[in-house]
Amino acid sequence: MSRINDVGGMQGFAPVEQELDEPPFHADWEAHVFAMNRALIGQGVYNLDEFRDAIERMPPEEYLASSYYEKWFHAVTTLLVEKGVFTAAEVQHD
Amino acid sequence: MSGDHHGEAAAISAHVRHVETLLEQRGLVDPQELDRALTAFLAGSSPASGARVVARAWSDEGFRTRLLGDANTALPELGLSMGGGLQEQRLKVVENTDSAHNVVVCTLCSCYPIALLGPSPTWYKSEAYRSRVVRDPRGVLREFGFELAPDLDITVWDASAESRYMVLPRRPGGTEGLDEKQLAALVTRNGLLGVAAV
Numbered sequence: 001m002s003r004i005n006d007v008g009g010m011q012g013f014a015p016v017e018q019e020l021d022e023p024p025f026h027a028d029w030e031a032h033v034f035a036m037n038r039a040l041i042g043q044g045v046y047n048l049d050e051f052r053d054a055i056e057r058m059p060p061e062e063y064l065a066s067s068y069y070e071k072w073f074h075a076v077t078t079l080l081v082e083k084g085v086f087t088a089a090e091v092q093h094d
Numbered sequence: 095m096s097g098d099h100h101g102e103a104a105a106i107s108a109h110v111r112h113v114e115t116l117l118e119q120r121g122l123v124d125p126q127e128l129d130r131a132l133t134a135f136l137a138g139s140s141p142a143s144g145a146r147v148v149a150r151a152w153s154d155e156g157f158r159t160r161l162l163g164d165a166n167t168a169l170p171e172l173g174l175s176m177g178g179g180l181q182e183q184r185l186k187v188v189e190n191t192d193s194a195h196n197v198v199v200c201t202l203c204s205c206y207p208i209a210l211l212g213p214s215p216t217w218y219k220s221e222a223y224r225s226r227v228v229r230d231p232r233g234v235l236r237e238f239g240f241e242l243a244p245d246l247d248i249t250v251w252d253a254s255a256e257s258r259y260m261v262l263p264r265r266p267g268g269t270e271g272l273d274e275k276q277l278a279a280l281v282t283r284n285g286l287l288g289v290a291a292v
Contacts, residue, residue: 007225008201008252016223016237024139024213027103029110034135035128036114043122052203052255068204068219073110086116093112 004060030069037076046079054078139212143174144260145281147187147210148292149274152265161187162262169210176209176258183209186251189262190288194247197235197288198259199227205253207260211286218287228252238289261285263292 007013025031041048054075058066066074077091117123150172151158160168165185169175176183185207188196200206201224206214217223227234231248235241242248251259263285269277284290 005202007221008199008228010221010225011229013222013225016217016220016226016234018217018238019215022215024136027107029107031132032110032114032128035132036110036117036123038131038135039123039128040117045122048255055203064221068216070106073106073113077113080113080117085120085122090116091113093109 003056004058004063005056025069029073033069033073033076037072040076040079045083045085050079051075054082135213138209141211141281141283141286142278143172144207144210144283144286145278146172146274147174147260148262148281148286149277151187151262152269152277153274158262162189165260174210176207183207183255184257185210185260186257187260187262188249188251190264192264193245194249195242195288196259196261197227197231197248197250198253198261199224199250200253201225201228202252202254205255205258207258210260211283215283235289238284240290261288263288266292 025034037051040046041051046054052075055063055071058071058074062074063071080086080091081088114123114125114128118125147161147169151161157168157171160171165187166176166182169185176185188198190196198206200218204214204219206218208214223234228250231250232242253259263281265277266280269280272280281292282290285292
């Protein structure tokens with residue numbers, strides 16, 4: 001069964017919008033998520049395939065509503081809990 | 095936008111800081127190392143390397159042949175590689191001609207020749223582009239302001255984690271006198287992805 005990330009050929013999406021002179025990151029937290037993920041993969045906490053899988057098994061409505069780095073952060077926290085690095089309560093933030 | 099939007103941005107920013115602090119306390123990330131990695135990443139955050147590859151291919155027929163035959167073994171001639179990320183990736187360079195045009199996508203996620211082009215633009219990662227460019231490539235190119243001649247064949251290349259694609263655009267006319275540096279300056283990121291002509 002395909003998952004929500006498998007959008008190739010799917011109909012109903014809007015026209016493509018370009019952002020002129022787009023910066024690599026749109027907010028500081030995105031750069032931190034990027035760097036954190038790289039460090040955690042580098043340390044072998046999880047691997048790249050596990051990371052992609054953690055994005056691709058997001059619930060469809062959450063996947064479609066999330067920005068690119070929101071998906072990344074979702075995957076990082078999901079894997080930190082699943083790998084037993086932290087508890088779900090620890091990674092929560094009020 | 096709305097106050098809610100700003101509130102959400104502040105909330106995720108605080109949440110990221112919280113998790114990063116936990117990781118620092120656990121000794122799993124080193125803030126200085128994070129800064130170093132980011133600086134290195136941003137230093138390569140432009141399509142300049144991809145443009146150099148194209149300029150060399152336009153100028154040197156032997157290099158062009160080697161690049162199209164096996165890009166990974168040709169790149170070191172320019173001091174470049176596909177190993178800038180977490181793992182070495184295969185690169186296939188696809189050539190635009192007077193009868194064929196190529197476009198690059200990753201329908202499943204965001205696979206991209208980051209080692210040569212830097213971080214990918216948001217549109218490349220959008221569901222809109224990923225879903226539609228494989229079904230209606232000419233229509234999507236039109237949204238980029240690029241009207242492809244009807245007699246050109248179009249091929250859409252779908253990248254994967256292990257295999258990445260880059261377009262070798264057609265060399266513009268009237269550029270015979272230009273050196274590689276001047277040629278590279280003509281090459282745009284959109285041209286390297288096939289959503290624009292050069």
